[in-house]
Amino acid sequence: MNNISTSNNWDTALYEDKHAFVWQYGEDLLKFLNPQPGELVLDLGCGTGQLTEKIAQAGVQVMGVDHAPTMIEKARQNYPHIHFDVADATNFQVDKPLDAVFSNAVLHWVKKADSAIASIHQSLKPGGRFVAEFGGKGNVQAIVKALYSALESIGIPQAQVENPWYYPSIGEYATLLEQQGFDVIHSTLFARPTPLAEGEAAMANWIQMFASTFLARLSPEQQIQIIRAVEEQLKATLYQQGTWTADYRRIRIVAIKL
Numbered sequence: 001m002n003n004i005s006t007s008n009n010w011d012t013a014l015y016e017d018k019h020a021f022v023w024q025y026g027e028d029l030l031k032f033l034n035p036q037p038g039e040l041v042l043d044l045g046c047g048t049g050q051l052t053e054k055i056a057q058a059g060v061q062v063m064g065v066d067h068a069p070t071m072i073e074k075a076r077q078n079y080p081h082i083h084f085d086v087a088d089a090t091n092f093q094v095d096k097p098l099d100a101v102f103s104n105a106v107l108h109w110v111k112k113a114d115s116a117i118a119s120i121h122q123s124l125k126p127g128g129r130f131v132a133e134f135g136g137k138g139n140v141q142a143i144v145k146a147l148y149s150a151l152e153s154i155g156i157p158q159a160q161v162e163n164p165w166y167y168p169s170i171g172e173y174a175t176l177l178e179q180q181g182f183d184v185i186h187s188t189l190f191a192r193p194t195p196l197a198e199g200e201a202a203m204a205n206w207i208q209m210f211a212s213t214f215l216a217r218l219s220p221e222q223q224i225q226i227i228r229a230v231e232e233q234l235k236a237t238l239y240q241q242g243t244w245t246a247d248y249r250r251i252r253i254v255a256i257k258l
Helices: 012-018 021-033 050-056 069-078 113-123 141-153 170-179 202-210 220-238
Strands: 040-044 061-066 083-086 098-104 124-135 182-191 243-246 249-257
Touching (some): 021 050, 040 050, 050 061, 050 098, 061 069, 098 113, 113 124, 113 170, 141 202, 141 220, 170 182
Parallel strands (some): 040 098
Antiparallel strands (some): 124 249, 182 249
Protein backbone atom coordinates (compact mmCIF):
# COMPACT_ATOMS: atom_id res chain seq x y z
CA MET A 1 0.00 0.00 0.00
CA ASN A 2 1.40 3.40 -0.94
CA ASN A 3 1.99 5.68 2.02
CA ILE A 4 1.36 9.39 1.61
CA SER A 5 1.84 12.31 3.93
CA THR A 6 -1.15 14.51 4.70
CA SER A 7 -2.04 17.40 6.93
CA ASN A 8 -5.41 15.82 7.65
CA ASN A 9 -5.73 16.07 11.42
CA TRP A 10 -8.77 14.51 13.08
CA ASP A 11 -9.58 14.60 16.79
CA THR A 12 -9.84 10.85 17.34
CA ALA A 13 -11.06 11.15 20.95
CA LEU A 14 -13.94 13.38 19.87
CA TYR A 15 -14.63 11.07 16.92
CA GLU A 16 -14.83 7.93 19.08
CA ASP A 17 -16.66 9.58 21.97
CA LYS A 18 -19.28 11.75 20.27
CA HIS A 19 -19.54 10.39 16.73
CA ALA A 20 -19.76 6.61 17.17
CA PHE A 21 -22.86 6.65 14.92
CA VAL A 22 -20.46 6.90 11.94
CA TRP A 23 -19.47 3.22 12.26
CA GLN A 24 -22.53 1.98 14.18
CA TYR A 25 -24.77 2.73 11.19
CA GLY A 26 -22.10 1.18 8.97
CA GLU A 27 -22.65 -2.23 10.55
CA ASP A 28 -25.80 -2.55 8.43
CA LEU A 29 -23.66 -2.15 5.31
CA LEU A 30 -21.66 -5.28 6.24
CA LYS A 31 -24.69 -7.39 5.20
CA PHE A 32 -24.18 -6.12 1.65
CA LEU A 33 -20.47 -6.90 1.80
CA ASN A 34 -21.20 -10.43 3.08
CA PRO A 35 -17.50 -11.21 3.66
CA GLN A 36 -16.48 -14.84 3.23
CA PRO A 37 -13.64 -16.66 5.04
CA GLY A 38 -10.34 -16.38 3.19
CA GLU A 39 -11.27 -13.30 1.15
CA LEU A 40 -8.95 -10.32 0.84
CA VAL A 41 -10.84 -7.10 1.65
CA LEU A 42 -9.85 -3.44 1.92
CA ASP A 43 -11.67 -1.07 4.28
CA LEU A 44 -11.22 2.25 2.47
CA GLY A 45 -11.38 5.16 4.92
CA CYS A 46 -11.32 2.92 7.98
CA GLY A 47 -11.26 5.69 10.61
CA THR A 48 -10.35 4.25 13.99
CA GLY A 49 -10.93 0.67 12.82
CA GLN A 50 -14.21 -0.51 14.35
CA LEU A 51 -15.74 -1.81 11.11
CA THR A 52 -12.39 -3.20 9.94
CA GLU A 53 -12.42 -5.38 13.05
CA LYS A 54 -16.02 -6.49 12.32
CA ILE A 55 -14.95 -7.58 8.83
CA ALA A 56 -11.95 -9.45 10.28
CA GLN A 57 -14.31 -11.41 12.55
CA ALA A 58 -15.75 -13.11 9.44
CA GLY A 59 -12.42 -14.87 8.88
CA VAL A 60 -11.38 -12.37 6.23
CA GLN A 61 -7.88 -11.03 5.57
CA VAL A 62 -8.65 -7.32 5.88
CA MET A 63 -6.56 -4.17 5.60
CA GLY A 64 -7.64 -0.69 6.66
CA VAL A 65 -6.48 2.55 5.07
CA ASP A 66 -7.30 6.16 5.86
CA HIS A 67 -6.12 9.58 4.68
CA ALA A 68 -5.67 10.83 8.27
CA PRO A 69 -2.54 9.70 10.15
CA THR A 70 -4.27 10.35 13.51
CA MET A 71 -7.02 7.88 12.59
CA ILE A 72 -4.51 5.21 11.51
CA GLU A 73 -2.47 5.67 14.68
CA LYS A 74 -5.61 5.16 16.79
CA ALA A 75 -6.76 2.18 14.69
CA ARG A 76 -3.38 0.47 15.23
CA GLN A 77 -3.73 1.02 18.99
CA ASN A 78 -7.30 -0.32 18.96
CA TYR A 79 -6.63 -3.40 16.80
CA PRO A 80 -2.90 -4.23 16.68
CA HIS A 81 -3.59 -7.57 14.94
CA ILE A 82 -4.94 -5.79 11.79
CA HIS A 83 -2.78 -4.08 9.15
CA PHE A 84 -3.56 -0.36 8.85
CA ASP A 85 -1.89 2.16 6.57
CA VAL A 86 -2.10 5.82 5.57
CA ALA A 87 -3.29 6.11 1.97
CA ASP A 88 -5.36 8.34 -0.30
CA ALA A 89 -8.58 7.07 -1.90
CA THR A 90 -7.64 8.72 -5.21
CA ASN A 91 -4.29 7.00 -5.76
CA PHE A 92 -3.86 3.97 -3.50
CA GLN A 93 -2.35 0.73 -4.80
CA VAL A 94 -2.42 -2.82 -3.47
CA ASP A 95 0.08 -5.67 -3.70
CA LYS A 96 -2.49 -8.36 -4.50
CA PRO A 97 -5.88 -7.98 -6.26
CA LEU A 98 -8.75 -7.76 -3.78
CA ASP A 99 -12.02 -9.67 -3.50
CA ALA A 100 -13.79 -6.56 -2.21
CA VAL A 101 -13.42 -2.90 -1.34
CA PHE A 102 -15.66 -1.68 1.48
CA SER A 103 -16.16 1.99 2.30
CA ASN A 104 -18.45 3.58 4.89
CA ALA A 105 -19.06 7.32 5.36
CA VAL A 106 -15.92 8.32 3.46
CA LEU A 107 -16.43 9.00 -0.23
CA HIS A 108 -18.38 12.22 0.30
CA TRP A 109 -15.00 13.67 1.37
CA VAL A 110 -13.42 12.69 -1.97
CA LYS A 111 -14.25 15.30 -4.59
CA LYS A 112 -12.12 13.57 -7.25
CA ALA A 113 -14.67 10.77 -7.55
CA ASP A 114 -13.31 9.60 -10.94
CA SER A 115 -9.83 9.10 -9.49
CA ALA A 116 -11.18 7.20 -6.47
CA ILE A 117 -13.29 4.91 -8.68
CA ALA A 118 -10.27 4.25 -10.93
CA SER A 119 -8.15 3.31 -7.89
CA ILE A 120 -10.89 1.04 -6.53
CA HIS A 121 -11.37 -0.62 -9.94
CA GLN A 122 -7.65 -1.36 -10.45
CA SER A 123 -7.36 -2.83 -6.95
CA LEU A 124 -10.10 -5.46 -7.50
CA LYS A 125 -10.03 -8.89 -9.11
CA PRO A 126 -12.39 -9.34 -12.07
CA GLY A 127 -15.73 -10.12 -10.41
CA GLY A 128 -14.59 -8.32 -7.25
CA ARG A 129 -17.13 -6.14 -5.51
CA PHE A 130 -17.25 -2.56 -4.34
CA VAL A 131 -19.65 -1.90 -1.45
CA ALA A 132 -20.05 1.66 -0.23
CA GLU A 133 -22.29 4.02 1.67
CA PHE A 134 -21.75 7.78 1.97
CA GLY A 135 -23.54 11.11 1.88
CA GLY A 136 -25.80 11.44 -1.15
CA LYS A 137 -27.68 14.24 -2.85
CA GLY A 138 -29.38 16.49 -0.27
CA ASN A 139 -27.28 15.25 2.67
CA VAL A 140 -27.23 17.73 5.62
CA GLN A 141 -28.98 20.24 3.38
CA ALA A 142 -30.62 22.10 6.29
CA ILE A 143 -27.33 22.38 8.19
CA VAL A 144 -25.44 23.63 5.12
CA LYS A 145 -28.17 26.17 4.33
CA ALA A 146 -28.03 27.47 7.91
CA LEU A 147 -24.21 27.72 7.77
CA TYR A 148 -24.29 29.72 4.53
CA SER A 149 -27.03 31.98 5.90
CA ALA A 150 -25.14 32.64 9.15
CA LEU A 151 -21.92 33.41 7.25
CA GLU A 152 -23.71 35.78 4.88
CA SER A 153 -25.09 37.63 7.92
CA ILE A 154 -21.51 38.62 8.85
CA GLY A 155 -20.60 39.57 5.28
CA ILE A 156 -19.12 36.30 3.95
CA PRO A 157 -20.87 35.27 0.70
CA GLN A 158 -21.40 31.63 -0.20
CA ALA A 159 -18.94 31.88 -3.12
CA GLN A 160 -16.10 32.52 -0.66
CA VAL A 161 -16.81 29.45 1.49
CA GLU A 162 -15.25 26.08 0.75
CA ASN A 163 -17.80 23.26 0.87
CA PRO A 164 -15.71 20.16 1.67
CA TRP A 165 -18.22 17.56 0.45
CA TYR A 166 -19.30 15.68 -2.66
CA TYR A 167 -22.93 14.50 -2.47
CA PRO A 168 -23.88 12.83 -5.78
CA SER A 169 -27.21 11.54 -7.02
CA ILE A 170 -27.62 7.84 -7.84
CA GLY A 171 -27.65 8.62 -11.55
CA GLU A 172 -24.44 10.64 -11.34
CA TYR A 173 -22.49 8.10 -9.29
CA ALA A 174 -23.76 4.97 -11.04
CA THR A 175 -22.80 6.54 -14.38
CA LEU A 176 -19.25 7.23 -13.14
CA LEU A 177 -18.95 3.59 -12.02
CA GLU A 178 -20.28 2.21 -15.31
CA GLN A 179 -17.94 4.42 -17.33
CA GLN A 180 -14.97 2.86 -15.53
CA GLY A 181 -15.96 -0.79 -15.95
CA PHE A 182 -18.29 -1.55 -13.04
CA ASP A 183 -21.69 -3.27 -13.18
CA VAL A 184 -23.90 -1.50 -10.62
CA ILE A 185 -26.18 -4.18 -9.14
CA HIS A 186 -27.65 -2.20 -6.22
CA SER A 187 -28.12 1.51 -5.64
CA THR A 188 -30.38 3.47 -3.31
CA LEU A 189 -30.65 6.97 -1.88
CA PHE A 190 -32.51 7.29 1.41
CA ALA A 191 -33.13 9.74 4.23
CA ARG A 192 -31.59 8.69 7.54
CA PRO A 193 -32.16 11.35 10.19
CA THR A 194 -29.31 10.71 12.62
CA PRO A 195 -29.54 11.60 16.33
CA LEU A 196 -26.28 13.14 17.50
CA ALA A 197 -24.77 12.53 20.93
CA GLU A 198 -27.31 13.76 23.45
CA GLY A 199 -27.07 17.22 24.81
CA GLU A 200 -27.24 20.83 23.78
CA ALA A 201 -23.65 20.97 22.46
CA ALA A 202 -24.13 18.13 19.95
CA MET A 203 -24.71 20.33 16.89
CA ALA A 204 -21.73 22.53 17.79
CA ASN A 205 -19.60 19.38 18.19
CA TRP A 206 -20.80 18.08 14.81
CA ILE A 207 -19.96 21.37 13.04
CA GLN A 208 -16.51 21.51 14.64
CA MET A 209 -15.81 17.87 13.74
CA PHE A 210 -17.18 17.67 10.21
CA ALA A 211 -17.82 21.21 8.91
CA SER A 212 -14.75 23.02 10.21
CA THR A 213 -13.85 24.33 6.72
CA PHE A 214 -16.91 26.59 6.89
CA LEU A 215 -15.33 28.27 9.92
CA ALA A 216 -11.72 28.16 8.74
CA ARG A 217 -11.10 31.87 8.22
CA LEU A 218 -13.01 33.10 11.26
CA SER A 219 -11.76 34.29 14.64
CA PRO A 220 -12.70 32.14 17.67
CA GLU A 221 -15.35 34.73 18.57
CA GLN A 222 -16.82 34.65 15.06
CA GLN A 223 -16.88 30.85 15.11
CA ILE A 224 -18.95 30.88 18.30
CA GLN A 225 -21.24 33.51 16.76
CA ILE A 226 -21.80 31.42 13.62
CA ILE A 227 -22.44 28.20 15.53
CA ARG A 228 -24.97 29.97 17.75
CA ALA A 229 -26.72 31.42 14.70
CA VAL A 230 -26.88 27.96 13.08
CA GLU A 231 -28.32 26.44 16.27
CA GLU A 232 -30.92 29.19 16.41
CA GLN A 233 -31.98 28.58 12.80
CA LEU A 234 -32.18 24.80 13.17
CA LYS A 235 -33.62 24.45 16.66
CA ALA A 236 -37.26 24.35 15.54
CA THR A 237 -36.70 21.49 13.09
CA LEU A 238 -33.65 19.50 14.25
CA TYR A 239 -33.71 19.79 18.08
CA GLN A 240 -36.29 17.89 20.11
CA GLN A 241 -36.38 16.74 23.73
CA GLY A 242 -32.73 17.54 24.33
CA THR A 243 -31.40 15.80 21.20
CA TRP A 244 -30.04 17.25 17.98
CA THR A 245 -30.63 15.30 14.75
CA ALA A 246 -28.58 15.68 11.57
CA ASP A 247 -30.59 15.58 8.31
CA TYR A 248 -28.58 12.81 6.67
CA ARG A 249 -29.32 11.32 3.24
CA ARG A 250 -27.19 8.34 2.28
CA ILE A 251 -26.32 6.74 -1.03
CA ARG A 252 -25.62 3.01 -0.95
CA ILE A 253 -23.92 1.23 -3.84
CA VAL A 254 -22.94 -2.35 -4.68
CA ALA A 255 -20.96 -2.73 -7.91
CA ILE A 256 -19.05 -5.60 -9.53
CA LYS A 257 -15.84 -5.22 -11.55
CA LEU A 258 -16.51 -6.55 -15.04
